[in-house]
Amino acid sequence: MGKLLFTFVALGLLATTVVIATDADPINDFCVADLTSPIKINGLVCKNPATVTGADFAFTGIENAGDTNNSLGIAITPGLPGVSYPGLNTLGLGIARVNFPGLNTQGLSVARVDYAVGALLPPHTHPRATELLYVIQGELYVGFVDTNDKFYPAVIRKGDVYVFPRGLVHFQFNIGKSPAVALGVLNSQNPGVQLMANALFGAQPTIMDAVLAKAFIIPTSEVEIIKKGFGA
Template sequence: MALGHIFLPATVLVFFASLALAFDPSPLQDFCVADRNSQVFVNGVACKNRTQVTADDFFFTGLDNPGNTSNKLGSFVNLVNVDKLPGLNTNGMSVARIDYAIGGLNPPHTHPRATETLVVLDGLLYVGFVATDNKLYSKVISKGEVFVFPIGLVHFQFNNGTCPAVAIAAFNSQNPGTVRVANALFGTRPPISDGILAKALSVDTNVTSYIKSQFQ
């Protein structure tokens, strides 16, 4: 079956699953379209004047387009959160398309505000997450299969197949956030000192200094 034929049904399935697990605060009105121009800072995004809301505020196009995976990691994440789709505001969900080249990696990271449900549309992925007792839960999943990454836990996806892969991810937050483990340790501004990193990782400071240089 062509990818395009399964894209819409799979996306709808993941969206309904995300709705059932909505995590962000429930809305107290029909909708609260995000006002990108508001100077009001709240836990979320201020509402756009209802008289200015249009159908386009609830619409996004482009998830059918493959992402550019010609980078060091060989992966590309097209996240549709409240910043791209203002109608998601207060609805407790967002969605992403993830493309993987052969050998492509979505590196170890966390989503501090959301559980992630991943469904493979094409290809083969080795996926996993690490629990707080440092146990790894991992599995190889293929087209039509689903895997869940619990909120806040470090997880990853790796294309260990023989062809490019693509997946759709749904999150139970309008803004799940992403913290890449390597970037959080070695790519901060200002940087964490080599002494702290070396002690935490039980390595020499020359090692931490070299790794830092890869994130500049």
């Protein structure tokens, strides 16, 4: 009986941990974000429900191709300034909690991704979300690496869907002969994004050269060259 009780308690704690690992459940029907409020909380302050209209739950423009004229050849819509990258001032993140107010507290974000021919969305992670990628047009080489360093690659084309598990390193590369378009849906209103190369070689203050040289098994002189590419 004691062992059985212990098992139930352990399973209960595990289930609680899993629940806590996701966005909190909403306690109202909706909470349209008030983008004018200076108050910062875990999410955004709600607008007065009396001022909310159907337009707050609609986003216009996701059907329009983004401008891929940058060093990565990538555009993300809706996007706001987020992550710097060499030759690219900012990489839009499609953070729904900021630029799609109706998704506030709903535990979702959505983004259109445009890829120029040969464009690469570099290895990165979303620490707070699983991502589902639906190909609208083109051909992408994608994949992620699990915590055992096993790589799961695939080539996906128009109509295909691919899932990137929460927090794992992944990328998308346009291997087709024409521009590609995909729609990404993530199960967090603020999934976060961390580009691997940028985080390591572009961090401020900079990471000691000797650390990166040992980690990547390269000379410190090469570390300096890579850092310069990231403006570090």
